[in-house]
Amino acid sequence: MKTADPELMRAINRFHVMDAIRRFGPISRVEISQFTELSPTTVSAITAALLDDRLIIPIQEGALRDAGRGRPRVMLRLNPEAAFVVGVKLAPDQITVATTNFCADVLQSLTLPIRIDRQPAPVIADLVEDGVRQCVSDARLPMAKIAGICVGLPGIVERAAGVCRQSPIFSERDVNFGADLTKRLGVAVSIDSDVNLVTLAEHWFGQARGLNDFLVVSVEHSLGLGILHNGELFRGANGLSPDFGDVMVRPPGSGGGRLSAWASEASVLSEVEAALRGSGHEAAFRDGRGMALLLQLAAAGDQRCIGILASAGEALGFAIANLITLFAPPKVIVAGRAMAASAFFIGPLRETIAALVPASLADVAEIVVREWSDGIWGRGAAAMTLRDLYGAPWGTTGPAPNRGPLGLITGDSH
Amino acid sequence: MKTADPELMRAINRFHVMDAIRRFGPISRVEISQFTELSPTTVSAITAALLDDRLIIPIQEGALRDAGRGRPRVMLRLNPEAAFVVGVKLAPDQITVATTNFCADVLQSLTLPIRIDRQPAPVIADLVEDGVRQCVSDARLPMAKIAGICVGLPGIVERAAGVCRQSPIFSERDVNFGADLTKRLGVAVSIDSDVNLVTLAEHWFGQARGLNDFLVVSVEHSLGLGILHNGELFRGANGLSPDFGDVMVRPPGSGGGRLSAWASEASVLSEVEAALRGSGHEAAFRDGRGMALLLQLAAAGDQRCIGILASAGEALGFAIANLITLFAPPKVIVAGRAMAASAFFIGPLRETIAALVPASLADVAEIVVREWSDGIWGRGAAAMTLRDLYGAPWGTTGPAPNRGPLGLITGDSH
DNA sequence: AGATTTAATACGCATAGCGGATAAATACAA
DNA sequence: TTGTATTTATCCGCTATGCGTATTAAATCT
Numbered sequence: 001m002k003t004a005d006p007e008l009m010r011a012i013n014r015f016h017v018m019d020a021i022r023r024f025g026p027i028s029r030v031e032i033s034q035f036t037e038l039s040p041t042t043v044s045a046i047t048a049a050l051l052d053d054r055l056i057i058p059i060q061e062g063a064l065r066d067a068g069r070g071r072p073r074v075m076l077r078l079n080p081e082a083a084f085v086v087g088v089k090l091a092p093d094q095i096t097v098a099t100t101n102f103c104a105d106v107l108q109s110l111t112l113p114i115r116i117d118r119q120p121a122p123v124i125a126d127l128v129e130d131g132v133r134q135c136v137s138d139a140r141l142p143m144a145k146i147a148g149i150c151v152g153l154p155g156i157v158e159r160a161a162g163v164c165r166q167s168p169i170f171s172e173r174d175v176n177f178g179a180d181l182t183k184r185l186g187v188a189v190s191i192d193s194d195v196n197l198v199t200l201a202e203h204w205f206g207q208a209r210g211l212n213d214f215l216v217v218s219v220e221h222s223l224g225l226g227i228l229h230n231g232e233l234f235r236g237a238n239g240l241s242p243d244f245g246d247v248m249v250r251p252p253g254s255g256g257g258r259l260s261a262w263a264s265e266a267s268v269l270s271e272v273e274a275a276l277r278g279s280g281h282e283a284a285f286r287d288g289r290g291m292a293l294l295l296q297l298a299a300a301g302d303q304r305c306i307g308i309l310a311s312a313g314e315a316l317g318f319a320i321a322n323l324i325t326l327f328a329p330p331k332v333i334v335a336g337r338a339m340a341a342s343a344f345f346i347g348p349l350r351e352t353i354a355a356l357v358p359a360s361l362a363d364v365a366e367i368v369v370r371e372w373s374d375g376i377w378g379r380g381a382a383a384m385t386l387r388d389l390y391g392a393p394w395g396t397t398g399p400a401p402n403r404g405p406l407g408l409i410t411g412d413s414h
Numbered sequence: 415m416k417t418a419d420p421e422l423m424r425a426i427n428r429f430h431v432m433d434a435i436r437r438f439g440p441i442s443r444v445e446i447s448q449f450t451e452l453s454p455t456t457v458s459a460i461t462a463a464l465l466d467d468r469l470i471i472p473i474q475e476g477a478l479r480d481a482g483r484g485r486p487r488v489m490l491r492l493n494p495e496a497a498f499v500v501g502v503k504l505a506p507d508q509i510t511v512a513t514t515n516f517c518a519d520v521l522q523s524l525t526l527p528i529r530i531d532r533q534p535a536p537v538i539a540d541l542v543e544d545g546v547r548q549c550v551s552d553a554r555l556p557m558a559k560i561a562g563i564c565v566g567l568p569g570i571v572e573r574a575a576g577v578c579r580q581s582p583i584f585s586e587r588d589v590n591f592g593a594d595l596t597k598r599l600g601v602a603v604s605i606d607s608d609v610n611l612v613t614l615a616e617h618w619f620g621q622a623r624g625l626n627d628f629l630v631v632s633v634e635h636s637l638g639l640g641i642l643h644n645g646e647l648f649r650g651a652n653g654l655s656p657d658f659g660d661v662m663v664r665p666p667g668s669g670g671g672r673l674s675a676w677a678s679e680a681s682v683l684s685e686v687e688a689a690l691r692g693s694g695h696e697a698a699f700r701d702g703r704g705m706a707l708l709l710q711l712a713a714a715g716d717q718r719c720i721g722i723l724a725s726a727g728e729a730l731g732f733a734i735a736n737l738i739t740l741f742a743p744p745k746v747i748v749a750g751r752a753m754a755a756s757a758f759f760i761g762p763l764r765e766t767i768a769a770l771v772p773a774s775l776a777d778v779a780e781i782v783v784r785e786w787s788d789g790i791w792g793r794g795a796a797a798m799t800l801r802d803l804y805g806a807p808w809g810t811t812g813p814a815p816n817r818g819p820l821g822l823i824t825g826d827s828h
Numbered sequence: 829a830g831a832t833t834t835a836a837t838a839c840g841c842a843t844a845g846c847g848g849a850t851a852a853a854t855a856c857a858a
Numbered sequence: 859t860t861g862t863a864t865t866t867a868t869c870c871g872c873t874a875t876g877c878g879t880a881t882t883a884a885a886t887c888t
Binding site: 073 | 832834835837838
């Protein structure tokens, strides 16, 4: 039970101030006071402390000379050099690493196109460790300057415990990846569901800026679901991130009715491969060009391919419609690599959602399709770590990370 | 944006103290201090204020003379007479009203077996108004002593706005039932999904005491879903309570795949009625004895009836399995009137859940079947209102009800 | 240059929670 | 019976917080 003391009070308000500065770029104290509804006095006190700790910096000049009349407002912004963090994204066939500054600007990124799925966890940890060290070094930073690292990966992740319960990446279960990497790198490493990272990124920088409720559905090799609910990342009991692929979309009968068997790239590809067997396309699948081939054939009018994409879209639409019924989010962001952009997939998806969402919720949810750059994962991972550094006091996001009053901030903290 | 000031601090801590007193019966200040992790000094100050406002009272004597040695601890408990509230539950064929005290003990209850579904909203409001006045009068209380009223009803309810978006009770949509009754009765009336009431009741008094995550599924004329997540009632964006019956459990194809078409008593009965047409049982359905007949026939081995109950259980199991995938709750409470207790329904339900919950979540959720008394609705409605009176400051439960610092407490608030 | 206007801060106040000292109320022991 | 030990509850002083008012700072306008 969290007891409310003056310290918590200050933590809450400081977080609000930090959040206002992060969201509204260079911003004056008066504006912060308006946004946060804190008194100018309090804002002044808090920003003074933040300036003292060098978490924020005043903007030199060139301040907007607009209002004209009185004393000009001093604009404040995050100090990009206040801290640096590293974001890592693990996909079955690729490791992406990004080093960012305190504003979540990517300083340096690194992509390793390696198939890591079904590798033993220690091997993966080796690769991640090397990747992180390389990426940090490329950014001309010593490891000591890194204030935190976040690793995103598909599957069921228990962030609080730093444990990956199950993932297409790992053959093992209950991999304590967070603690392992923390020991290896000497920096606090948190792990989270990959979709949660991009959900936070969309919330901070993307299409859902300022939106307190929305869903993110990622369609990649496997399926991911991120939920922002009441301004917070949604997690199940014990902080478990749900695995969207495990949702049932069809009666169990033949072949399993889980979403992952219908709408993931893996399932679609294996279905197409089976359908095209003996037609001379084996090489394409072997080389990882299966999805491109599928989309190409569909565009050429191949009914089997169109049908496969359509059933995938319908199955996903079924699942999303149920989520809309539960969460009533005003926005749903669907994204992925290639398939998610195809009209043969998105069309049936949209139609299914429109048909299945209950009448009372019709038109509340806007469905947005989006293609992500590699960078967004890194920014999301950065955001996840920065959220803690900014001092979110009530976060259900993670455990109370036993750290000093000002976090793992590098440099002299006064 | 809520600004954190000393007042909020006190509100939070006062709520924690009230909550400890409510949960752990007569309790001493020291124990409160232990449970809340507040300093004894603070607990003393807060309890002094609560005593001053007569929200709590010291227990006279007969204190447990156990520890023996030092100064005996003074036990504190809620003052049952600090306030009185009324809970109302609307079902298609019945209105239940209960007057309770500050401890959510039912003082007087009243059941009106009236078919109200499809009556115009003003008529229903008339009936509710009369019922409330009657029940309050029976409890020998003047209306002025009632601090709040909560009405639970099936369907999609937007508690914050006091509006019922859609309900099997109302033929209209967007019924502003809360404001209407508030005007009629001169007492603050809130409305909520009926399942939310019983969810809160289970959390406060029932099988889920102290459990921060669980699901409640009610199987009555229609289906209801209540979710307690992270210790708070779960609501969709805008505070909308989802309607479980709108969840899809089968592909849309023929006849609609919504859960309400498979597993509600209404759907099961209509299916049975169709199956038995011409077999001389019409009277039973006309008189509302359809469910009893169905269960009786199933018990006698009628395969059609057993099959109907089984598909209902399987469909509900499908939906619950998906919820478990999302929320990972340690407990699921299934309840209702008659059908929910039948092994022909619960058996397939359990089997389906066991089969469909992903392996990684197997055995996390315990499925409990429970039959509710009429009283639980009233206690739940009372709890919902008392929650506000106790001063929950962060509640996503409702809007900030513009009221004095001590709520709608009757009597002299010093 | 002085008036005006707006931004930011200094000062004092009220309230919060907490720690140590103190009072209260009982059981135990001589 | 009286004194001591022990546990509970409160009193007092301390620090931290947010806020309101008055004050200073820094620009524009006249």
